Amino acid sequence: MASVEQPPNAATAQVTGLPAGSGSDLMIDVRGLNKYFGERHVLCDIDFPVKRGECVAIIGPSGSGKSTLIRCINYLETPTSGHIAIDGKQLSSDLSAAELSQVRRELGMVFYNFNLFPHKCVLDNITLAPIKVRKIPRAQAEETAHALLAKVGLAEKADAYPNQLSGGQKQRVAIARALAMNPKALLFDEPTSALDPELVSEVLRVMRALAEEGRTMVVVTHEMGFARSVADRVVFIDHGRIVEQGDPEDVFGHPSQERTRAFFERVLHPL
Amino acid sequence: MDQLWSALSLQIPKIINGALITIVAALIGMALAMIFAIPAGLGRLSRQPAIRGACTFYVEVVRGTPLLLQLFIWYFGVSIVLLTLFNFNADIALYNLLTALNSNNLYNQLPPNIGPAIFFGVIGIAFNYGAYLAEIIRAGVLAVDQGQTEASLTLGLSRFQTMRHIVLPQALRIMIPPITNNFITLVQDTAFLQVLAVPELSLATQGIAQETNSNLIRWEFFVVELAIYFIICYSLALVSQRIERRNASGIRPRRGALAALAFARRPR
Ligand SMILES: Nc1ncnc2c1ncn2[C@@H]1O[C@H](COP(=O)(O)OP(=O)(O)O)[C@@H](O)[C@H]1O
Ligand SMILES: [Mg+2]
Numbered sequence: 001m002a003s004v005e006q007p008p009n010a011a012t013a014q015v016t017g018l019p020a021g022s023g024s025d026l027m028i029d030v031r032g033l034n035k036y037f038g039e040r041h042v043l044c045d046i047d048f049p050v051k052r053g054e055c056v057a058i059i060g061p062s063g064s065g066k067s068t069l070i071r072c073i074n075y076l077e078t079p080t081s082g083h084i085a086i087d088g089k090q091l092s093s094d095l096s097a098a099e100l101s102q103v104r105r106e107l108g109m110v111f112y113n114f115n116l117f118p119h120k121c122v123l124d125n126i127t128l129a130p131i132k133v134r135k136i137p138r139a140q141a142e143e144t145a146h147a148l149l150a151k152v153g154l155a156e157k158a159d160a161y162p163n164q165l166s167g168g169q170k171q172r173v174a175i176a177r178a179l180a181m182n183p184k185a186l187l188f189d190e191p192t193s194a195l196d197p198e199l200v201s202e203v204l205r206v207m208r209a210l211a212e213e214g215r216t217m218v219v220v221t222h223e224m225g226f227a228r229s230v231a232d233r234v235v236f237i238d239h240g241r242i243v244e245q246g247d248p249e250d251v252f253g254h255p256s257q258e259r260t261r262a263f264f265e266r267v268l269h270p271l
Numbered sequence: 272m273d274q275l276w277s278a279l280s281l282q283i284p285k286i287i288n289g290a291l292i293t294i295v296a297a298l299i300g301m302a303l304a305m306i307f308a309i310p311a312g313l314g315r316l317s318r319q320p321a322i323r324g325a326c327t328f329y330v331e332v333v334r335g336t337p338l339l340l341q342l343f344i345w346y347f348g349v350s351i352v353l354l355t356l357f358n359f360n361a362d363i364a365l366y367n368l369l370t371a372l373n374s375n376n377l378y379n380q381l382p383p384n385i386g387p388a389i390f391f392g393v394i395g396i397a398f399n400y401g402a403y404l405a406e407i408i409r410a411g412v413l414a415v416d417q418g419q420t421e422a423s424l425t426l427g428l429s430r431f432q433t434m435r436h437i438v439l440p441q442a443l444r445i446m447i448p449p450i451t452n453n454f455i456t457l458v459q460d461t462a463f464l465q466v467l468a469v470p471e472l473s474l475a476t477q478g479i480a481q482e483t484n485s486n487l488i489r490w491e492f493f494v495v496e497l498a499i500y501f502i503i504c505y506s507l508a509l510v511s512q513r514i515e516r517r518n519a520s521g522i523r524p525r526r527g528a529l530a531a532l533a534f535a536r537r538p539r
Contacts, residue, residue, distance in 0.1 A: 047485065076421055095428060105427025115422035119440050129426035157395060 023230050026085070027052045027185050027216045028073060033082035034066055035240075042068050044240045046082070050185070050218060055211040057227035057248070058220045060237035061263060066220040069237070070187050074107045075100060075217070087184055105133050108124040108178030114170040116162040116177070122149070123158040126177045134181065141180070148176040152206050168199030172206055184217035192223055204230075224267060236260050278488045279495065282479040286378055286492075290476025290499050294376060296389065296471060296502070297458045304457065307401025312408025313434070326405065333402035338395075339463055343413045345395035348469050350387045362386025381470070388467035398462075400457050406447045411442035444518050451511035455504045472496060 030048035314326035465474035
């Protein structure tokens with residue numbers, strides 16, 4: 001993969017007020033990222049730095065490349081070009097499987113369809129990776145798991161199997177599973193999109209608590225209320241490009257781009 | 272009635288012998304077939320083109336040629352090659368194998384020099400079934416939602432750990448019915464060993480049927496043979512049902528995957 005040497009997009013740096021190119025306080029640093037699926041240019045020159053402790057909401061129309069961006073961050077998709085660093089560690093397709101696993105365990109990922117392991121009970125879902133990857137003794141891993149389950153409000157579900165849970169409960173287990181690895185950052189890909197409307201808030205409340213703890217979070221979401229009230233920064237993506245980003249109040253209050261305005265119009269006033 | 276019973280009771284030892292050969296050949300054949308199938312099935316999913324190619328070659332050649340012919344190839348070709356190259360004597364190998372299995376007395380009841388026939392016959396059947404089972408394993412692994420692998424990888428598990436702890440346990444449940452299907456047909460296909468003169472259940476029954484002039488008694492022998500095959504195969508079905516029921520919990524295979532599995536079954 002070619003590492004693209006180019007100055008960070010000046011406009012982006014201005015809007016976010018982030019120091020360009022400084023390594024140390026950036027948890028996630030994406031620069032000049034391009035992703036093609038065959039001929040299709042899905043991500044175009046994305047610069048996406050995330051500071052330690054920052055909660056960033058990514059919004060945008062369906063098919064705009066939000067999932068692809070978040071999946072490139074932990075190399076579930078291999079970027080076509082550009083560079084990605086996690087807490088200063090450069091990712092590339094040259095990394096060995098072991099090195100890639102080293103990076104991935106520091107990035108918790110929460111999927112829209114949960115991806116809980118159906119053949120394992122809730123407790124085993126949560127303790128599997130700490131035991132197998134971090135080599136934590138089972139008793140200690142289970143203690144942590146129980147504490148995390150209490151934190152997401154599911155203390156009594158440790159022995160349940162995923163198919164015995166509601167969608168909202170599944171997603172909270174998935175969050176607990178990600179937290180059990182004590183990751184440096186959490187990536188959420190539309191965590192509430194598969195949920196019945198009345199189950200959305202129980203998941204969002206857990207996520208708000210995580211943001212308030214100061215966890216580094218990247219959240220792809222269609223929940224505009226969450227993006228506006230919880231995120232430190234909102235990034236609007238359309239057609240694989242960052243169209244606009246900044247403080248949620250600014251972006252929601254007076255979007256500077258016509259495309260952003262049109263998107264809000266469709267999302268906030270669908271009728 | 273008396274006449275039927277006395278004819279049968281005289282031949283019971285030969286029938287039991289034949290049934291034992293069939294059962295032992297089938298059990299060893301199943302185990303060997305899985306040993307061929309697991310690496311071949313996973314190999315077809317490998318990202319290494321050479322591994323993938325070799326496994327595909329195995330599966331396609333075996334599927335594309337008749338089992339009967341493969342048995343002759345193993346018996347006449349491979350056994351001679353092994354004997355000349357490695358001084359490998361299948362008769363001794365068979366004797367040692369049966370000793371290891373505590374079935375030593377079975378060896379003494381076999382016709383002389385039948386070792387290579389049984390040995391290469393069973394390997395041939397296993398090699399053949401390994402290809403079909405490899406396809407089931409491949410389809411079973413593919414039937415597990417890709418999201419499971421992704422979730423596991425993002426937690427930091429290696430590809431091997433992901434296969435071992437996440438994918439294979441789920442794939443196995445999906446694979447049990449088609450694997451059982453293949454094991455059942457494998458039991459019946461041990462009858463092909465008769466072309467190498469192995470006195471398994473079918474050949475044994477034909478042998479004793481020729482010793483009588485009464486079609487009624489012949490019919491009786493064949494009914495007994497039928498019952499024995501049925502008991503063996505139905506036991507397999509029951510065991511598989513138990514395993515399936517014990518493992519029943521919310522695995523949802525990916526859509527379309529079950530259709531693929533149906534095609535992975537050995538056609539009869
Ligand atoms: N594995 C893939 N192969 C080919 N095209 C893909 C693949 N994944 C996503 N795409 C395409 O890339 C574009 C962006 O997809 P995605 O990142 O999922 O968008 P979003 O999450 O914003 O809805 C879409 O047009 C989609 O069809
Ligand atoms: Mg998406």
